[in-house]
Amino acid sequence: xxxxxxxxxxxxRVTAIxxxxxxDELKALSMISRQRRIPAGQVVFSDQDSSRFFANVLSGTVxxxxxxxxxxxxxxxxVFSPDFLGRAFSFNNPYFxxxxxxxxxxxxxxxxxxxxxxxxxxxxxxxxxxxxxxxxAAREWMLLLGRKTAEEKIASFLYLLARRHHVDGCANQQSxxxxxxxxxxxxxxxxxxxxxxxxxxxxxxxLKTRGIVRMVSSRQMEVPDSAALARVAGAEGISN
Amino acid sequence: xxxxxxxxxxxxRVTAIxxxxxxDELKALSMISRQRRIPAGQVVFSDQDSSRFFANVLSGTVxxxxxxxxxxxxxxxxVFSPDFLGRAFSFNNPYFxxxxxxxxxxxxxxxxxxxxxxxxxxxxxxxxxxxxxxxxAAREWMLLLGRKTAEEKIASFLYLLARRHHVDGCANQQSxxxxxxxxxxxxxxxxxxxxxxxxxxxxxxxLKTRGIVRMVSSRQMEVPDSAALARVAGAEGISN
DNA sequence: CGCCGACTTGATTAGATTCAAACTATGTGG
DNA sequence: CCACATAGTTTGAATCTAATCAAGTCGGCG
Numbered sequence: 001x002x003x004x005x006x007x008x009x010x011x012x013r014v015t016a017i018x019x020x021x022x023x024d025e026l027k028a029l030s031m032i033s034r035q036r037r038i039p040a041g042q043v044v045f046s047d048q049d050s051s052r053f054f055a056n057v058l059s060g061t062v063x064x065x066x067x068x069x070x071x072x073x074x075x076x077x078x079v080f081s082p083d084f085l086g087r088a089f090s091f092n093n094p095y096f097x098x099x100x101x102x103x104x105x106x107x108x109x110x111x112x113x114x115x116x117x118x119x120x121x122x123x124x125x126x127x128x129x130x131x132x133x134x135x136x137a138a139r140e141w142m143l144l145l146g147r148k149t150a151e152e153k154i155a156s157f158l159y160l161l162a163r164r165h166h167v168d169g170c171a172n173q174q175s176x177x178x179x180x181x182x183x184x185x186x187x188x189x190x191x192x193x194x195x196x197x198x199x200x201x202x203x204x205x206x207l208k209t210r211g212i213v214r215m216v217s218s219r220q221m222e223v224p225d226s227a228a229l230a231r232v233a234g235a236e237g238i239s240n
Numbered sequence: 241x242x243x244x245x246x247x248x249x250x251x252x253r254v255t256a257i258x259x260x261x262x263x264d265e266l267k268a269l270s271m272i273s274r275q276r277r278i279p280a281g282q283v284v285f286s287d288q289d290s291s292r293f294f295a296n297v298l299s300g301t302v303x304x305x306x307x308x309x310x311x312x313x314x315x316x317x318x319v320f321s322p323d324f325l326g327r328a329f330s331f332n333n334p335y336f337x338x339x340x341x342x343x344x345x346x347x348x349x350x351x352x353x354x355x356x357x358x359x360x361x362x363x364x365x366x367x368x369x370x371x372x373x374x375x376x377a378a379r380e381w382m383l384l385l386g387r388k389t390a391e392e393k394i395a396s397f398l399y400l401l402a403r404r405h406h407v408d409g410c411a412n413q414q415s416x417x418x419x420x421x422x423x424x425x426x427x428x429x430x431x432x433x434x435x436x437x438x439x440x441x442x443x444x445x446x447l448k449t450r451g452i453v454r455m456v457s458s459r460q461m462e463v464p465d466s467a468a469l470a471r472v473a474g475a476e477g478i479s480n
Numbered sequence: 481c482g483c484c485g486a487c488t489t490g491a492t493t494a495g496a497t498t499c500a501a502a503c504t505a506t507g508t509g510g
Numbered sequence: 511c512c513a514c515a516t517a518g519t520t521t522g523a524a525t526c527t528a529a530t531c532a533a534g535t536c537g538g539c540g
Contacts, residue, residue, distance in 0.1 A: 066379065068383070068387065070474075073387070074386040074387045076379035076382045076383065077379065087376075088368075088372065089369050094379075121361055124361075124364075124365070124368065125364070127368075128328075128364065129329050131371050131372055132329060132330065132371055135371060136327075136334055138375060138378040138379055138382065139316035139334075139335070140306070141382060142378060142381060142382060142385055143306040143308070145386040146314040146434025147308065147313070147314045148308075148312075193386070194385065194386025
């Protein structure tokens with residue numbers, strides 16, 4: 001049985017696109033929403049099927065992937081906790097969305113949501129800004145994929161996670177030793193960074209040996225000096 | 241002296257974002273517009289400076305680049321003829337825009353244009369759809385940069401150009417031998433594809449030797465069998 | 481206990497980069 | 511008009527980074 005959503009107690013109420021809505025608009029949105037849990041490894045939606053929907057990610061990580069006929073795969077986007085999932089204004093969604101971990105979603109049926117987009121300019125505007133940010137991120141990643149070395153790629157990814165302090169709990173001071181869990185397997189990291197599993201593993205141990213990171217377990221990372229990590233990451237780690 | 245724009249005779253009137261506008265709205269937009277010519281190699285706008293504007297590209301090619309401190313560069317977007325140039329709703333533009341060829345622009349001052357965006361939902365919506373398409377393209381390119389071989393990268397790029405039948409003149413039948421000019425130097429192709437100049441050159445001669453393309457000159461290409469090119473390009477050349 | 485998936489490590493190979501040189505087209509000044 | 515400079519391009523040889531192939535280790539779970 002679908003859970004009734006309670007926006008008032010929603011963990012992403014303010015940070016998600018809902019933050020752009022006035023009370024009555026939020027109510028209309030909540031009317032069409034429905035929470036769903038999706039276990040790790042399951043398909044959220046395929047680039048093939050038509051049963052499409054939009055969603056806010058409440059917890060967990062969703063990966064958007066592109067696959068070539070021969071099986072080569074690239075993760076083209078990671079969707080974390082307050083982020084929005086779905087491609088508006090397109091008949092067929094061009095990505096394959098898969099749960100990288102157990103995921104909680106707040107789902108909106110495709111047509112109902114798009115009609116709300118029409119009715120609420122502030123919602124559309126928020127989604128627009130969202131999309132612009134995604135585009136910036138995608139282009140940043142193009143620099144990584146096209147020009148960075150394996151070591152820089154790994155460091156960039158870890159630095160990205162450290163900044164998002166992807167912890168689900170303990171908040172960190174600015175630029176203090178960060179501790180976070182890797183939301184992806186080695187295989188997924190490889191697909192995100194344009195590498196192989198083996199190279200990912202080797203570069204991680206290299207960073208460990210160099211003292212840039214500590215690995216509590218294969219998934220649990222600690223970064224004693226985030227500036228050092230940023231330096232290894234190569235670029236624009238200077239700003240931001 | 242700035243040329244007075246005449247939307248009625250504009251080559252991109254319908255295809256550009258202007259196509260979303262009603263007559264009176266178009267008039268308001270044309271009031272703030274101003275045509276500019278920018279010679280090849282010149283900076284259109286920098287990721288540093290604040291003197292920003294938006295523009296429709298009337299002719300020529302603009303490249304959006306990201307550069308690392310040590311000089312490594314990646315082209316993260318190519319802006320062709322009816323496309324729109326500029327990043328809305330952001331104080332500082334994150335890309336460096338440079339004319340890859342002589343370029344004609346129809347420019348709009350930053351603030352005036354953003355206020356029009358507020359006033360004309362249809363304009364904002366058009367720009368939103370535009371941005372979604374750019375995001376799709378960026379992610380498609382992520383697959384190329386992360387997973388394709390040098391040969392597939394080159395073939396994909398040529399196939400992209402063939403589809404856009406980037407000719408400035410002779411229109412081509414669907415899926416018939418295409419002839420087009422490369423809008424980029426070898427160095428720029430390398431920066432777009434995440435390769436070196438030498439590899440680009442080698443792969444081009446390889447495609448030439450295999451009979452996939454003919455090279456009338458170093459810039460003028462002919463594709464006898466676009467399906468064969470698509471096959472070499474690797475992926476999703478099947479659709480579209 | 482032993483299986484299984486995720487991860488690590490080692491040896492070898494291949495594809496692309498790097499370094500180096502030469503070729504082509506275009507434009508300039510003597 | 512030709513010699514020469516220059517930017518863009520091609521080609522060759524050597525090198526290196528990351529991929530591939532191949533074992534092995536770790537950790538959880540039936």
